[in-house]
Amino acid sequence: xxxxxxxxxxxxxxxxxxxxxxxxxxxxxxxxxxxxxxxxxxxxxxxxxxxxxxxxxxxxxxxxxxxxxxxxxxxxxxxxxxxxxxxxxxxxxxxxxxxxxxxxxxxxxxxxxxxxxxxxxxxxxxxxxxxxxxxxxxxxxxxxxxxxxxxxxxxxxxxxxxxxxxxxxxxxxxxxxxxxxxxxxxxxxxxxxxxxxxxxxxxxxxxxxxxxxxxxxxxxxxxxxxxxxxxxxxxxxxxxxxxxxxxxxxxxxxxxxxxxxxxxxxxxxxxxxxxxxxxxxxxxxxxxxxxxxxxxxxxxxxxxxxxxxxxxxxxxxxxxxxxxxxxxxxxxxxxxxxxxxxxxxxxxxxxxxxxxxxxxxxxxxxxxxxxxxxxxxxxxxxxxxxxxxxxxxxxxxxxxxxxxxxxxxxxxxxxxxxxxxxxxxxxxxxxxxxxxxxxxxxxxxxxxxxxxxxxxxxxxxxxxxxxxxxxxxxxxxxxxxxxxxxxxxxxxxxxxxxxxxxxxxxxxxxxxxxxxxxxxxxxxxxxxxxxxxxxxxxxxxxxxxxxxxxxxxx
Amino acid sequence: xxxxxxxxxxxxxxxxxxxxxxxxxxxxxxxxxxxxxxxxxxxxxxxxxxxxxxxxxxxxxxxxxxxxxxxxxxxxxxxxxxxxxxxxxxxxxxxxxxxxxxxxxxxxxxxxxxxxxxxxxxxxxxxxxxxxxxxxxxxxxxxxxxxxxxxxxxxxxxxxxxxxxxxxxxxxxxxxxxxxxxxxxxxxxxxxxxxxxxxxxxxxxxxxxxxxxxxxxxxxxxxxxxxxxxxx
Numbered sequence: 171x172x173x174x175x176x177x178x179x180x181x182x183x184x185x186x187x188x189x190x191x192x193x194x195x196x197x198x199x200x201x202x203x204x205x206x207x208x209x210x211x212x213x214x215x216x217x218x219x220x221x222x223x224x225x226x227x228x229x230x231x232x233x234x235x236x237x238x239x240x241x242x243x244x245x246x247x248x249x250x251x252x253x254x255x256x257x258x259x260x261x262x263x264x265x266x267x268x269x270x271x272x273x274x275x276x277x278x279x280x281x282x283x284x285x286x287x288x289x290x291x292x293x294x295x296x297x298x299x300x301x302x303x304x305x306x307x308x309x310x311x312x313x314x315x316x317x318x319x320x321x322x323x324x325x326x327x328x329x330x331x332x333x334x335x336x337x338x339x340x341x342x343x344x345x346x347x348x349x350x351x352x353x354x355x356x357x358x359x360x361x362x363x364x365x366x367x368x369x370x371x372x373x374x375x376x377x378x379x380x381x382x383x384x385x386x387x388x389x390x391x392x393x394x395x396x397x398x399x400x401x402x403x404x405x406x407x408x409x410x411x412x413x414x415x416x417x418x419x420x421x422x423x424x425x426x427x428x429x430x431x432x433x434x435x436x437x438x439x440x441x442x443x444x445x446x447x448x449x450x451x452x453x454x455x456x457x458x459x460x461x462x463x464x465x466x467x468x469x470x471x472x473x474x475x476x477x478x479x480x481x482x483x484x485x486x487x488x489x490x491x492x493x494x495x496x497x498x499x500x501x502x503x504x505x506x507x508x509x510x511x512x513x514x515x516x517x518x519x520x521x522x523x524x525x526x527x528x529x530x531x532x533x534x535x536x537x538x539x540x541x542x543x544x545x546x547x548x549x550x551x552x553x554x555x556x557x558x559x560x561x562x563x564x565x566x567x568x569x570x571x572x573x574x575x576x577x578x579x580x581x582x583x584x585x586x587x588x589x590x591x592x593x594x595x596x597x598x599x600x601x602x603x604x605x606x607x608x609x610x611x612x613x614x615x616x617x618x619x620x621x622x623x624x625x626x627x628x629x630x631x632x633x634x635x636x637x638x639x640x641x642x643x644x645x646x647x648x649x650x651x652x653x654x655x656x657x658x659x660x661x662x663x664x665x666x667x668x669x670x671x672x673x674x675x676x677x678x679x680x681x682x683x684x685x686x687x688x689x690x691x692x693x694x695x696x697x698x699x700x701x702x703x704x705x706x707x708x709x710x711x712x713x714x715x716x717x718x719x720x721x722x723x724x
Numbered sequence: 725x726x727x728x729x730x731x732x733x734x735x736x737x738x739x740x741x742x743x744x745x746x747x748x749x750x751x752x753x754x755x756x757x758x759x760x761x762x763x764x765x766x767x768x769x770x771x772x773x774x775x776x777x778x779x780x781x782x783x784x785x786x787x788x789x790x791x792x793x794x795x796x797x798x799x800x801x802x803x804x805x806x807x808x809x810x811x812x813x814x815x816x817x818x819x820x821x822x823x824x825x826x827x828x829x830x831x832x833x834x835x836x837x838x839x840x841x842x843x844x845x846x847x848x849x850x851x852x853x854x855x856x857x858x859x860x861x862x863x864x865x866x867x868x869x870x871x872x873x874x875x876x877x878x879x880x881x882x883x884x885x886x887x888x889x890x891x892x893x894x895x896x897x898x899x900x901x902x903x904x905x906x907x908x909x910x911x912x913x914x915x916x917x918x919x920x921x922x923x924x925x926x927x928x929x930x931x932x933x934x935x936x937x938x939x940x941x942x943x944x945x946x947x948x949x950x951x952x953x954x955x956x
Contacts, residue, residue, distance in 0.1 A: 369923070388746050403920070502746075509746045510827065549785065
């Protein structure tokens with residue numbers, strides 16, 4: 171917690187110490203610093219309100235109020251240093267860290283059982299550990315001991331004495347009731363036959379049930395969702411052992427926690443996601459992969475980059491393409507009873523594609539589109555709707571279509587990989603073949619735009635009458651083409667394309683005919699690449715060709 | 725040895741995982757217990773009929789379906805889940821039921837190739853029931869309709885040469901030599917102990933198409949398709 175705050179405040183202070191800071195920006199920056207300090211300072215006062223720390227943070231807050239101008243930067247720096255020193259006190263740092271970790275990481279997984287309850291926030295660090303020991307570790311030990319005693323006991327009294335000794339542990343009380351009148355043989359038979367066995371771990375007896383508080387992303391409440399259980403069972407729903415409970419509790423340790431944006435633009439929403447990688451390799455290897463995933467995601471690396479780097483990594487270590495990787499991502503809000511879960515098998519063609527062309531995806535912008543593009547593909551969906559969306563966004567905001575062109579070309583390339591590898595061919599067959607054709611379509615779109623730009627107002631039009639600019643006309647046409655392509659209406663699309671070419675006195679290129687019959691390029695590749703071209707100025711095309719030779723040469 | 729060869733097609737399907745309640749996660753292929761249950765239901769069985777199953781298949785994409793689920797708080801409720809949207813009816817308030825939206829993962833356009841091995845008369849009966857069924861078939865959930873494209877008895881023999889797996893498949897973990905697989909623990913059959921089902925499980929690897937099978941790992945049928953039974 172102290173380290174996180176330090177990084178945050180350092181960044182803010184750095185922003186304020188720049189030479190070009192205006193009065194306004196200094197004001198905003200100062201407010202941010204005050205707010206940041208207030209958030210944790212309030213907690214320090216709440217838990218440790220008495221001297222020395224409570225008083226100190228209060229005085230720091232007072233002093234912060236006195237700072238008004240950029241000239242007092244040094245003073246500000248001193249105050250934040252003083253504040254960070256308080257935060258770094260082991261007692262305070264540990265407590266605030268535990269509380270933050272409970273709320274941000276553990277609650278989405280388990281809700282609020284045991285020490286995760288909000289009321290437990292006032293417990294000390296040591297008391298937290300005690301509670302964990304009591305609720306999670308002790309039951310595992312007791313159950314293990316019980317199994318040993320049942321196996322090794324020479325009389326039934328030994329078992330009963332043990333159950334008596336630990337009757338505070340509620341499952342033992344119930345067991346005792348059932349076995350107290352039985353002899354040793356019958357007790358053993360009870361454990362083998364009547365008592366439930368753990369659903370998750372073979373060889374373990376079950377004393378509790380799998381429900382919401384054991385693993386909130388998947389479980390439902392035991393009493394309030396009877397129809398989710400077999401035979402409308404109420405008491406024994408999905409029996410699990412305390413050991414399984416403990417292991418489920420450790421699940422967050424393997425997950426990377428990061429923010430992910432669902433949706434686009436302003437309608438998009440950032441959610442906290444947990445992610446991990448499953449692979450069937452020795453445990454140290456799985457841990458290493460997950461650690462890598464964790465580091466990459468915390469550095470906000472985009473998904474395609476993480477996946478492609480991981481492929482590289484696995485390739486080097488194991489010498490084969492890692493198509494057995496399974497990526498799992500989920501976001502859970504236990505209060506809203508909602509879990510979003512995605513998982514992606516990495517098919518071989520995609521692993522091959524990413525290991526050769528992952529860098530190309532960098533050109534898809536804005537960032538969220540690139541992320542969505544790769545997620546669509548990983549799920550096995552056609553990303554063409556995403557490309558249409560990107561093109562629409564380009565038209566609306568007046569951006570060049572280059573990024574959409576790259577997306578179109580990469581979609582096409584992936585399809586080539588899928589096709590060739592699916593037919594038992596090699597990655598080499600899929601490489602670079604015909605990708606240039608996509609570029610030709612894009613160029614033809616840009617040519618048309620140039621013609622439009624060159625044309626002045628309509629000849630013979632009366633002066634003073636409004637005439638739409640070339641760019642505006644292009645937007646209208648682009649929308650119409652996109653709608654036609656999206657609805658798979660080839661006739662309407664070709665109709666517009668033909669009129670467009672006629673209006674600028676250009677012959678209709680032959681690849682449109684190909685697209686109609688899907689000979690060389692598929693319809694959506696041609697449609698999207700052409701619209702992307704329409705949205706790009708010709709000089710941009712030339713610039714991109716020179717500047718990014720490899721990309722354009724495709 | 726004779727086995728029943730089945731080719732099925734499903735427009736959409738969800739083979740839900742046992743602990744997935746709040747989100748309907750699906751296995752990539754129907755687990756053994758689902759297929760076994762389907763066959764048993766067709767046979768009208770009231771006890772376990774020994775059989776072995778091989779499951780292979782593929783799907784085009786994975787989709788998400790947003791469904792309303794009703795949760796019962798009591799065992800014996802008189803209430804009934806009602807959808808009143810668009811009926812201009814007043815809203816109905818439930819006393820012992822709640823509802824929540826759930827994401828269900830669906831596989832889109834699933835093609836399955838399954839083989840069932842059992843006593844020959846069982847297989848013949850099963851074939852007869854499939855060919856003369858009076859009801860539609862569903863595999864997975866009730867609404868996951870299945871079209872039977874092929875249903876016939878075929879002879880199987882040991883695989884003699886290395887063979888490429890044409891579709892994704894479950895391969896018993898004991899036989900998986902490929903490093904490239906996703907491990908699953910699939911339910912097979914259960915006994916009831918004290919009112920609770922206790923499942924026997926089969927460890928398998930989900931292996932993707934394109935990997936090769938070696939002699940000893942599989943059988944082949946008369947159409948030269950591999951058959952990979954689990955151990956009984």
